[in-house]
Amino acid sequence: MTTELTESRLAGRREWLGFAVLLLPALLASLELTITHLALPAIGRDLGASSTQLLWIVDGYAFLLAGTLVVMGTLGDRIGRRRLLLGGAIAFSLLSVIAAYAPNPEVLVAVRALLGVAGATLMPSVLALTVAMFTEPRQRTQAVGIVVAAVSAGTAIGPLIGGWLLDNFWWGSAFLLPIPLMLVFVVFGPLTLPEHKASVARRLDMPSAALSIGAVLAIVYGLKHVAAAGPGLTSYVAIVAGLVCATIFVRRQRGLADPMIDLRLFAGRAFTTATLALVFGIFVLWGTNYSVAQYLQLVAGLDPLAAGLWTAPPALGVIIGSLGAGRLARRVPAGRIIGAGMLLSTAGFVMLAQVEPDTPLGFLVAATFIVSAGLGPMMALATDIVVGSAPSERAGAASAIASTAPQLGGGLGIAILGSILTAGYRAEMDGVTGPSGDTLTGAVSAAATLPPGEAATLLETARSAFANGFGISALVAAVLTALTAAAVLAVLGRR
Structure with a gap:
């Protein structure tokens, strides 16, 4: 039966059971983003993929995912969010099997792009169904926080599971990981999840x-x-x-x-400020995670699995921050929690700006944990404000905005903060020609062909230059989080 909730009521056992099943696609959404990176070297070796093709295997998924989120959220409003989610889960599973057995890079690039479209059905539907099932404000805030924690858990365990699979099986096993989760969801989803869609059918x-x-x-x-x-x-x-x-x-x-998008939603200061907090918060988080991943492997010299282990504590910080924010929001205005958390992240970024090639990894991980723990409340509470500000018949579109904002912010963060890091590196490597002067990866590759003394000198210089760019990007992130915190406290401080 299709229902529309028009009044606030406490969710019962059935809603919480359905919510537990609903967390499976939320977990999958982040697993797919993190696990593929570890498989790229094996894909390049076994399929003979070029560097450009490997880039598109990653970016093709991210591009189509971000590009179709709003469309899928709106489509869910029209045909039903449970129906769209189940259809997307089935399509995702079938495409994952094709990707696992792709005979060449061209097929894999195309399938990954289609996986992005299927993946775009997941988070908007998950958030829309969560808001529909939990109409009581405190329960809704708690549920949204759990969704954010599930996504963060996928980010934490993705590199670990991926590393184990790639150590024991072929590269395609990484793409088969979603199958068991989706099978459980497809079986139990129709039994535990209600259908929700707009009360009046609309044309896409x-x-x-x-x-x-x-x-x-x-x-x-x-x-x-x-x-x-x-x-x-x-x-x-x-x-x-x-x-x-x-x-x-x-x-x-x-x-x-x-x-498709009711722009009148952005007339509300709370809605707009919360959306911008999501954009800028994930901007600095993803951009920094991208830089930290390079630091761990290229400066600290860790292999991918070991680097994944060191990235687990920051993901735990997001989980702690997002879950704790829901409880704290019962007594403290959400805007104050978000603003204070982002100021805490500012302190973490200032710590990251001090990192040098010989800095102990414990200091680096502590700084990233502080950054993540501070941004966790923003991810949960800002998402809750965005989806909770929309009328029920626009819940899917608002959820799509809540899903698209971090995706766009994350993509921009990697691009812009990555460019700042690269510019800082090149400035320090002024006078060094060739790949070594462009990226640390190029310097590491060049050092492998040099005599030991020259290689050591080049790597020391390159790693110091990378740390310089890393510090500049961290300071930019610190300024951005501080400004965002000030705006949030001014607009949402008494919400």
Whole structure:
């Protein structure tokens, strides 16, 4: 039966049981983002994939995921969120099998892009169903915090499980990991989850869908191209094309009687501020995680599995922060918790700015734990504010915004903070030509061909230059979190 909840009531045993099943696709959403990175070397070796193809195996998924989130959230409002989630889970499982046995890189790139589309059905539907099942404010805040914790748990265990699978099986086993989770969900989801959709059936506006996808894909592609190859005509054309699509999309939404995204939602200061907090919070988190992963492997010299072990504590920090925020929000305004958490993260970023090549790993991990613990409350409470501010018939679209905002922020964080790190590295390596002067990866590769003395000198210089860029990017993140915290405290401090 299709239902729409119009009043607040306490959720019972059935809702909590369905919620437990609902956490499976939330866990999967983050597992897929982290586990593939470990498999790339084996894919390149076994399939003969080029560096460009390996990049698209990762980015193809992220691009299509971010580009179709809003469309899928709106589609769920129309056809039913449980139906969309179950269909997406089945499609994700089938595509994962194809990816695991892909005969060549071209097939794998194409399948990964389709996996991104299927993955876009997961988080908007999970958040929309969570809001629909938990209408009592305190329970809803607690449930959203648990969803964030599940996503963070996937980020923590993804590298560990992936490393074990790749040590014992072939690279395709990493893509088969979602199958057991999805089988459990497909069996028990229809039995435990209610169906929810908009009370009035609406037509999906295809031009709006195409414009939203085009805007996100073009902008993210352009920014990633800047991070990888530096500013250039290709980057500028892509970004401008994306901005044009975004402008046309916004104008079209204002003129439609039934828009894909109700822009009136952004008229609310709480909704807009919470959305921006999600964008900038995940911007600094993903950008820093990207830099830390490089530091652990290229500066500290750890293998991928060991690096994954050192990244587990920060993921635990997000879990602690997000779960603790729900309880604290019963007594303290959510805006104050978010703002205080982001100020705590600012302190963590200041610590990261002090990291040098010989800095003990314990100090680095402590700093990243502080950053993550401070951002955990933002992820839970800002998400709750965004999805809780929308009327029930727009819950899917609001959930899509809550899902898209961090995805876009994360992509921009990797691109922009990564570019700042690279610029700092190149400035310190001024006068060094070739790949060694461009990236630390190039310096490590070049050192392998040099005599021991020259190799040691090059690596010492390159690692010091990387630490310089790492520190600059951390300071930028510190400034951004401090400014965001100030805005949140000003707007949401008494919410």
